[in-house]
Amino acid sequence: MALTEITHVGENDRMAECIDNCLEAAQACEWCADECIGMGEEMARCVRLCRDVADLTTLHAQFMARNSGYSSDLAETCAEACEECADECEQHDEEHCQICADVLRECADSCRDMASA
Template sequence: MSLQDLSHADEVMQECIDNCLEAAQACEWCADACADEGEAMAECVRLCRDVADLTTLHARLMARDSDYHGDLAAVCADVCEACAEECEQFDHEHCRVCAEVLPTCAESCREMAS
């Protein structure tokens, strides 16, 4: 058995787990890179760190089939959308990657919340 075969995780949940982990990776990269860019990137750093923490936690709750993962899913989607909007304002490669990855994560989180 592999992690891809979690007995409780249907295809929609597994896709959301994957999207959350991808979003966390992109946001960790972006936050780290933006930290070197100065105060103008402070909001981007904050939102990226929020996304990285929330999406990682959401993936963990889904993996353990927590009764609370659906509650967190809506918050996760909101923060992903806010971060994508922030990142869209900048031309840095790391910001562009976030702006591209986060809407997909938000969409799959919204699906898990419903």
């Protein structure tokens, strides 16, 4: 079933976009964390933050899909975590970190938009 078939998502372009951005952020973070593992202790914080954000963004997408009353609270937490992780990723020159940071900035904006809705 496409997201547009879920009534509360199909009628809300911001929610559909946020779900897509959260799922993309989760994928980017999983990739970034996997690439950073084994690169040394200086990448440990990046790995931890990416893993946390991957879990948070996945959970937020699930909450939006089920129209949870907790979704807007989680949106703010998700945005903050995305921004913190993006700040960390931007400190590293690796391509995967830079791509992850870009995806996370977009996700943070989308989550903030959902939190204020």
